[in-house]
Amino acid sequence: MFKIRPFNSTDEEYARIVEINNALWPDELNTVENLRYEDEERNPTFFFKRLIIELDYPSLVVEEPGKIIGETWCGQDQWEYDPSRYFFGLHVDPQYGQLEYGQNSISTAVMAYLLNLLNNRRPKPKLLTTHCREDKTGRLNFLKEQGFTEEMRFQDSELDVTTFDPAPFLDRVRQVKSLGIEILTLPELKTRFDNWMEQLYELDMETARDEPTTGEFTPQPIEEYAKIFNHPAFLEDGWMIAVDGGQCVGGSDIWNNKADPQKLNTGFTRVRRSHRRKGIATALKLATIQYVQQRGATRIITNNEENNPMYQINVKLGFKPRPAWLEFHKELKVKEG
Ligand SMILES: CC(C)(COP(=O)(O)OP(=O)(O)OC[C@H]1O[C@@H](n2cnc3c(N)ncnc32)[C@H](O)[C@@H]1OP(=O)(O)O)[C@@H](O)C(=O)NCCC(=O)NCCS
Numbered sequence: 137m138f139k140i141r142p143f144n145s146t147d148e149e150y151a152r153i154v155e156i157n158n159a160l161w162p163d164e165l166n167t168v169e170n171l172r173y174e175d176e177e178r179n180p181t182f183f184f185k186r187l188i189i190e191l192d193y194p195s196l197v198v199e200e201p202g203k204i205i206g207e208t209w210c211g212q213d214q215w216e217y218d219p220s221r222y223f224f225g226l227h228v229d230p231q232y233g234q235l236e237y238g239q240n241s242i243s244t245a246v247m248a249y250l251l252n253l254l255n256n257r258r259p260k261p262k263l264l265t266t267h268c269r270e271d272k273t274g275r276l277n278f279l280k281e282q283g284f285t286e287e288m289r290f291q292d293s294e295l296d297v298t299t300f301d302p303a304p305f306l307d308r309v310r311q312v313k314s315l316g317i318e319i320l321t322l323p324e325l326k327t328r329f330d331n332w333m334e335q336l337y338e339l340d341m342e343t344a345r346d347e348p349t350t351g352e353f354t355p356q357p358i359e360e361y362a363k364i365f366n367h368p369a370f371l372e373d374g375w376m377i378a379v380d381g382g383q384c385v386g387g388s389d390i391w392n393n394k395a396d397p398q399k400l401n402t403g404f405t406r407v408r409r410s411h412r413r414k415g416i417a418t419a420l421k422l423a424t425i426q427y428v429q430q431r432g433a434t435r436i437i438t439n440n441e442e443n444n445p446m447y448q449i450n451v452k453l454g455f456k457p458r459p460a461w462l463e464f465h466k467e468l469k470v471k472e473g
Contacts, residue, residue: 138205138235138242140249143186145175152204153188156229158395163458164437165395169368177363179356183257184211187249189228189242205232208246210254214360215344216351220262220470224250236274243278251468264466265350271459284464287350289442293455294399297429297436300454305422308415312378315414317385319423322375325384335384336377337361343406348441350463369393374400376423378407378416385411388420390427390436400428402438405446417449425453 143149150168158165178184189206191199210224226246228236235242254261266284268275312319325332337358345353364370374390386407390400402424407416428436438455440447451457 137192137240138189138245139192140208140245141188141190143188143207145172149188149204153207153227156204156206156227159230160227163399165393167368167395169394173366173368177366179214179360182212182214182217183222185209185253189246205229205235206242208250210250213351214356215354216349217354218263218351220259221265221351222254222261222263223265225266233274237278243275247282254468260470261468262470264468266464267461268464269459269461276462279464282466284466286462287465288348288463290439290461290463291442291447292437292439292458292460293447293450294438294458295425295436295450295453295455296434297425298434300425300429302422302425305418305453309419309422312415312419316380317411317414317416317419318379319419320377320379321373321427322377323373325375325377325379328379329382329384332384333362333365334358336387339384339387339406339408340404342408344404346409347404347406348444350465367391369401371400374424374427376420376427378411378420380411386416386420388417388424390424398433399435399437400431400433402436417446418453421449421453 147168150172154166154168154171175186186207186209188204189208191201191203191205193201206226206228208224208226210222212219212221213223224246226243228242232242237243251264254264264284265287266279267290268279270276270289320328322332325335329335340361341355347353369391371390371392374392376388377384378386386405388405389403391403393399393401405417405420407420425436436455437458438450439461440450442460
């Protein structure tokens, strides 16, 4: 009916898996360019595998044997590294949804395939993680049946910038300015500091460890970090940086969405511990909203762990919740040998 085979990185495969992604997630469109870049630049030190699910004989539903109807992937997270912790994901073309769950389904076959693959690795896998959007009941039921438990909730939210009123927040911006803190765009920062990338790297390595996650933050070398500045969705003038004297103390960045230019994404908003609760995050967010307005886009999409104070800052700014993403874990029994 279907088979699971290696991904060969062909143009045709990339085009098809992006088509499936976009049919599944019309609110979160992706591009071949983004996916290729992320695959090609992924640090090979960390395990990652992408696999194709395609129609196969014999089957009643086979009109086109060899047609790609889904993809699955699994790997280790370099930013939350643990050699025995793996994530996985699965996309099935909604037109073939009848094959996704139930007896002899794609989900069951993929789970067996991945567990077998990972069990051959050393050290043996101890934890399998995955994300599922809260409105995808078929997948939620499958994960629960498989023994996955919900560990963390990440709230998606979006702001309509066309109706955004900055007035209630302008006092906060004035307060930040009165402390001598400037908000610069990245092109402005570059003219100020030759070591702008080292500055941003240090800022991010300090602040990312305070972002709620289920694993422990793993700092990466600056060469790895530097790859974000060549990502196809990187927008140089969408980066707002808070500078206090000679030091970068905060930042918030907007990412492009070439598949849906009206909707831009917030990457990471962060403020050094020494500078928190002074209104800097609020001032940075205001600068990013103004940037998106000037660019002529209509919406900003973001995602925060539900108890992160950043989520309430976004709600106060007018971001409206969308369905949340849930992180699921399954402890794997390690058999010796
Ligand atoms: C979340 C974060 C960016 C907030 O930065 P900040 O500059 O301190 O935020 P602001 O000063 O603009 O806060 C505005 C309001 O939000 C609320 N708030 C901010 N941080 C809070 C906290 N830790 N606990 C409770 N409320 C908080 C308060 O109401 C605050 O106003 P107040 O200080 O007058 O009471 C910062 O804590 C941080 O860098 N955290 C680690 C990285 C992270 O998780 N980023 C978000 C993920 S994208």
